[in-house]
Amino acid sequence: MKNLIYIFLLSAFIYSCSPSNTKSGQSPTIAEDLKISACRIYTADFVMIDPNDKGLLLQEFLFNKKGFVHEFIRYDINGEITDKFDLYGELTPFPTYANPEYIDTVLMVIEIDSIGEIMRKELKTYNSDGLLIESSFYGKFDVLQSKNTYEYNNNGMIICDIYWDVELMKPKQIVRYEYEYFSD
Secondary structure, eight states, rough: HHHHHHHHHHHHHHHSSSOOOOOTOOOOHHHHHEEEEEEEEEEEEEETTTTTOOEEEEEEEEEEEEEEEEEEEEOOOSEEEEEEEEGHHHGOSSOOOOOOOOOSSSEEEEEEOOTSSSEEEEHHHHHHOOOOOEEEEEGGGEEEEEEEEEEEEESSOOOEEEETTTTEEEEEEEEEEEEEEEOO
């Protein structure tokens, strides 16, 4: 079970850390074009107190020169390596890039009760480049239960995943993505 959780987390973060294509059908090897060598993910849990807190290093993805993730490293709260996975570049079974299609807003019903009333739903909003910018979950009577927003750099690479306190409508946790590049 523990390995399945790692595989799920690995898949989610490889997808979020990997470059995204745009609706114009650009090359799926943006990581290769940008020569990304590493993506480090930091998490800060108390951003309401200190919004500039970079947080703790949570995970790191190492890319080969072809733009594929070849190694995944997880860290504990002391910065020590807890897990290390060698993914072998192009042979990895995990997704390394996406081909999103531009859709302004998508409503996905998640749960309906026995008399047909919506119990829970998710609303996703995308920007004009097809990148997810907000994901909100609503309960019965359209009460907002959770909200995440996402920020990207000019190359379409995610730089922030923001978890909101829906009662205060302020960020409560920020996951930051930092990129390192190969030098020629």
